Each structure stands twice: as structure tokens, then as C-alpha cells.
Amino acid sequence: MADYSDTGLGKDTGYSDQYDASLLFPIPRSKARGSDNSGELPFVGVDLWTAFEISWLNLDGLPQLAIGEFLFPCTSSAIVESKSFKLYLNSFIQTQFTSMDQVTEALVADLSGATGSDVDVVLYDISAYNGFKPISEPDGFCIDNQSLAIDTYQPEPKFLSAGNSGSVSETLYSHLLKTNCPVTDQPDWASVYISYSGPAIDRAGLLKYIVSFRQHQDFHEQCVEKIFTDIMQRCAPTELSVYARYMRRGGLDINPFRSTMQSFPPSYRQVRQ
Numbered sequence: 001m002a003d004y005s006d007t008g009l010g011k012d013t014g015y016s017d018q019y020d021a022s023l024l025f026p027i028p029r030s031k032a033r034g035s036d037n038s039g040e041l042p043f044v045g046v047d048l049w050t051a052f053e054i055s056w057l058n059l060d061g062l063p064q065l066a067i068g069e070f071l072f073p074c075t076s077s078a079i080v081e082s083k084s085f086k087l088y089l090n091s092f093i094q095t096q097f098t099s100m101d102q103v104t105e106a107l108v109a110d111l112s113g114a115t116g117s118d119v120d121v122v123l124y125d126i127s128a129y130n131g132f133k134p135i136s137e138p139d140g141f142c143i144d145n146q147s148l149a150i151d152t153y154q155p156e157p158k159f160l161s162a163g164n165s166g167s168v169s170e171t172l173y174s175h176l177l178k179t180n181c182p183v184t185d186q187p188d189w190a191s192v193y194i195s196y197s198g199p200a201i202d203r204a205g206l207l208k209y210i211v212s213f214r215q216h217q218d219f220h221e222q223c224v225e226k227i228f229t230d231i232m233q234r235c236a237p238t239e240l241s242v243y244a245r246y247m248r249r250g251g252l253d254i255n256p257f258r259s260t261m262q263s264f265p266p267s268y269r270q271v272r273q
Contacts, residue, residue: 015087017090017091017093018091018094018095019091020088020091021088021110023084023087023088023091024080024084024110024111025080025081026078026079026080026081026114026116027079027080027081028077029074029077030077032218032219032221032222033222033225041074041075042228042232042260043074043225043228043260044074044258044259044262044263045074045256045257045258045259045263045264045265046071046072046073046074046257046263046265047071047072047074047079047220047221047254047255047256048070048071048257048265049069049070049085049253049254049255050067050068050070050248050253050255050269050273051067051068051069051070051085051089051252052067052248052251052252052253053086053251053252054066054068054092054103055092055093056093056097056103057093057094057095057096057097058096058098059098061096064100066100066103066123066124066125067124067126068089068107068123068124069121069122069124070107070111070119070120070121071119071120071121071264072115072117072119073117074221074256075117076115076117076119077115077117078114078115078116079115079219080111080114080115081183082250082252082254083183083250085252086250086251086252089251089252103123104122107119108120108121132267133268133269134268135268135270135271135273136268136269137173137270137271138171138173138195138268140172140195141170141171141172141173141203142173142174142175143172143173143174143206143207144175144176144207146203146204146207148204148208150211150212152208152211152212153211153213153214153215153216154212154213154215155209155213155216155226155230156209156212157234158234159205159206159208159209159212160202160205160206160209160231160235161205161235162198162199162200162201162202162234162235162236162237163199163200163202166199166200167197167199167238168197168199168200169197169239170195170196170200171193171194171195172193172194172201172203172206173191173192173193174191174192174206174207174210175191175272176207176211177189177190177191177192177210177213177244178190178213178214179213179216179217179218179220179223180215180216180217181217182217182218182219188220188247188249189246189272190220190244190245190246190247191245191272192210192227192242192243192244192245193241193242193243193244193245194206194227194231194240194242195239195240195241195261196231196235196237196239196240197237198235198236198237198238198239198240199236199237201231201237209227210227213227220244220246220255223244223256224242224244224257224258225256225258227242227244228240228242239260239261240259240261241257241261241265242257242258242259243255243256243258243265244256244257245269245270245272247273248273
């Protein structure tokens with residue numbers, strides 16, 4: 001795990017309710033990826049963030065509400081530390097804007113500037129959000145209901161294996177992914193969806209591998225990238241997508257998607273979200 005003790009993360013901080021883009025704290029992706037991933041990435045994808053606590057004032061002083069979705073390309077030079085993102089969104093609360101479009105423009109400009117890449121932002125009216133993002137599960141097989149003895153709670157790629165012949169195309173998923181924040185050590189809970197084509201992945205070993213993250217400390221994005229690269233190295237699929245839907249903390253959820261097949265994740269949200 002990368003060392004973030006030289007940053008302002010995890011320190012006591014003040015709360016502002018007046019718009020302040022300087023609250024955003026970018027973290028270089030290279031800090032976590034390290035020198036081994038300094039070249040071309042083995043995947044495409046995005047980090048899809050959902051913000052359920054966005055509010056500002058209109059010109060009459062009446063509070064406005066929205067649910068926001070933010071798409072950060074995995075090729076951006078930096079991610080945004082989640083607490084700083086929450087503080088930044090809170091700074092809109094007592095600030096007047098002429099319209100939702102003006103809020104969107106500010107979000108796009110600030111987040112793109114902080115991460116070094118174009119960030120897509122969509123704000124939804126609360127009454128319309130469920131129509132766009134219904135709660136559902138993709139077609140696939142949940143691997144959680146297996147009788148297994150498990151005693152390893154740090155990532156262990158050796159649990160992963162695949163058959164020697166034949167090829168399948170399937171989606172396997174688990175609701176048992178848990179990791180810990182590298183700054184605060186708070187638990188982060190997620191469901192992880194693995195879609196692939198290639199030799200059949202051993203389901204017992206895959207579940208043991210997912211559970212082995214239970215005491216691991218790292219940001220959501222890096223955890224998903226590790227899962228992706230470990231499966232590629234140990235199971236050699238011809239195609240692979242890994243999508244983690246993390247539960248929200250402080251009104252924000254983070255959903256990293258990495259794939260050899262497509263740049264954007266399927267459109268759904270999990271029941272715990």
C-alpha cells in the first residue's frame with residue numbers, strides 16, 4: 001500500500017458552505033500504481049462516482065437538490081480523495097447559482113482541472129433518478145453460497161486458477177468484498193462483478209481470493225485494478241471486466257470499472273446502494 005502520511009489526508013479540517021474549488025485534493029494514480037504500471041495500461045475503464053447529497057441555492061435563496069454522477073477516466077493523472085470531494089460538494093450548500101447547468105459547468109471545470117482529464121458530470125432531478133438508474137442485478141451467478149474454510153484476509157492471488165481446456169463466457173459476482181480506507185482504516189463494503197471469456201475460473205478459489213481483501217488497505221480504484229491484474233495473470237481470460245459497486249460513505253459511492261472489452265460499465269445500481 002502506498003504511504004499517504006505526507007498529505008493532509010485524515011487530518012482535522014474545517015467545513016465551508018461557500019463554494020471553494022481549492023478543497024479538492026488530487027492524488028496521483030502513479031503513487032498507487034507504482035513504476036510497474038508506468039507504461040500502457042492493460043485495461044480501459046472509468047471510476048463512476050455517485051453523489052446523493054448535492055445542494056445549492058437558487059437566486060431567490062431556495063435550496064435546490066440533485067443526485068450527481070461523475071465519470072473519471074482511468075487514464076486521468078490523478079484521483080480525488082473522497083473526503084476532499086465531500087468537503088468540496090458541501091461548499092455549494094449556501095452558494096447561489098443561476099441554474100443546474102451552471103452548477104454542472106463548475107463541477108466539470110473543477111474536477112477536470114484537479115484530475116488532469118475530462119470528467120463527465122450528470123445531475124439528476126431526485127424524482128427522475130430511479131427511472132434512469134433502477135436497482136437491479138446483471139445476469140450472472142453469485143458465488144457467495146459456498147461451504148468454504150477461509151483463514152486468509154490479505155490479498156492472495158494464488159487462490160485464483162482456471163481450467164486447462166475449453167472456454168466459457170460468464171459473469172460471476174460476490175457481495176463479500178470488503179476493504180479498508182488507507183487513510184482512516186474505515187471499512188469499505190462492495191459487490192464485485194467479474195465478466196470474462198476464457199478458461200472457466202474456479203469459483204471456490206475466486207471467492208477465497210475476494211474474501212482475502214477483507215483486511216487490505218487501499219483506495220477503491222487500486223483494489224479493483226489489483227483484482228483485474230491478478231485475474232489476468234493467474235487465469236488468462238481472453239476478455240475480462242471487473243466492476244465493483246462500493247457502498248456510499250458521506251453521501252458518495254465509488255464504482256471503479258476496468259475492462260479489456262469496453263470503456264464504460266453497464267447501467268445499474270446494486271440493492272445496497
